[in-house]
Amino acid sequence: MDIQVEAASASSDPLGRALHLLRMTGVIYSYSYLHPPLGIALPPLPGCFMFHAVTAGECWLRVPGAEPVLLRAGDFALVPRGEGHDLLSTATSRADDFFDLPRVQLGGRFEILRHGEGSAPVSMVCGAVRFDDVLARRLVHALPRQIVLGGQSLGPSNWLAPILALLQEEVQHLRPGGEAVATRLADVLVLQAIRTWLQNDPGARTGWLGALQDAQLGPALVLMHEQPGTPWTLASLASAVAMSRSAFAARFAASVGMPVMQYLTLWRMALAQSRLQEGQVRLAELADSLGYQSEAAFSRAYKRWSGRSPGSERRVEPAAALA
Known part of the structure; x- marks a missing residue:
């Protein structure tokens, strides 16, 4: 129910919500x-x-x-x-x-x-x-x-x-x-x-920007952007925007250029990198805020993505995680 309410509020202007951040x-x-x-x-x-x-x-x-x-x-x-x-x-x-x-x-x-x-x-x-x-x-x-x-x-x-x-x-x-x-x-x-x-x-009607302006994909992107710690699944995101799993998955991949759950993982990793580079942050709290059940699970996912452990992250050039 809460996800449905959030999706409804996100649907009014997903692109505006993204710019607001x-x-x-x-x-x-x-x-x-x-x-x-x-x-x-x-x-x-x-x-x-x-x-x-x-x-x-x-x-x-x-x-x-x-x-x-x-x-x-x-x-x-x-x-x-x-x-x-x-x-x-x-x-x-x-x-x-x-x-x-x-x-x-x-x-x-x-x-x-x-x-x-x-x-x-x-x-x-x-x-x-x-x-x-x-x-x-x-x-x-x-x-x-x-x-x-x-x-x-x-x-x-x-x-x-x-x-x-x-x-x-x-x-x-x-x-x-x-x-x-x-x-x-x-x-x-x-x-x-x-x-x-x-x-x-x-040019703003295609790709990721076009998806943000899509009546159903846009709210789904906002949910992932604003609630990265929610234990999203393909089914829960599809349900939140009133689509079937298959239709949502196909439309998202066609517009954004990658599967839904891959996008969510890359989004979480990009957020993690940004927060690690901003200063001191406890790994356990960061892992929890991004939907990982343990610091170890988060660390493994982060190292797979960046090739470095979270603890070794420094002020380096940010990766274009979602390019």
Whole structure:
């Protein structure tokens, strides 16, 4: 009965529930005045979502493996995989390292950056945020190399323009508390860009993301994400979303690309790795929270998955467990 109630509440917006679990941490933010001729190379920042919100002028965004895109005032670009990329006056301009450019530090994470001199600079808010979350690592693999949004593409419900205007107001006048407001507005832009892509791009209707938006698979995924310690079986998950075992198993494997119970195991292991790397955690408590009846059973499962014992886990590059 309890599972049925949870499934019903999860079914209203499984994708929204998944996004709600994302924990975002700002790494760096800057307001940049970039005068043509422009050529700036941003180095890779693994594990970060990098973004550019253009408030005046225009420039080219060049991301490896993607078509160069001309960004104009009012556009917002997101590079979800933290790949190195360039901002250019022309699509073939030479680029200098972003971190070699002169800047003024305004706070712990916010700075003003200037490049070149003259009139008509390109001005933009740039930044990088990190999602220290298992779901975020899964989401990164489902997103394209770049997401570019503009006022015209958003139509009448243009949420981008007012947020950009408020962000520009904050960074140009730097009133007390301006850094806190600007960084939070930038974070909102990142989440809104992800949501807009999920809502509008056909690529978001397939695979794991498509399953999250499926009326029955979505609630099942939410149950596994939010209740990893429940002793789920194929039968109990199928029952929770009112499907037969065979139909649920076939549809899940076809959409997600792996069997239900394999996904659940990989999800538990990814959570375990994340919690072990975050700091001190008692293995017995971790095992119990993930549905294992003993510390020994959990340790065996973890070593099969990672090749290391839980006790030897350190701050290493997270495995793409569900990629």
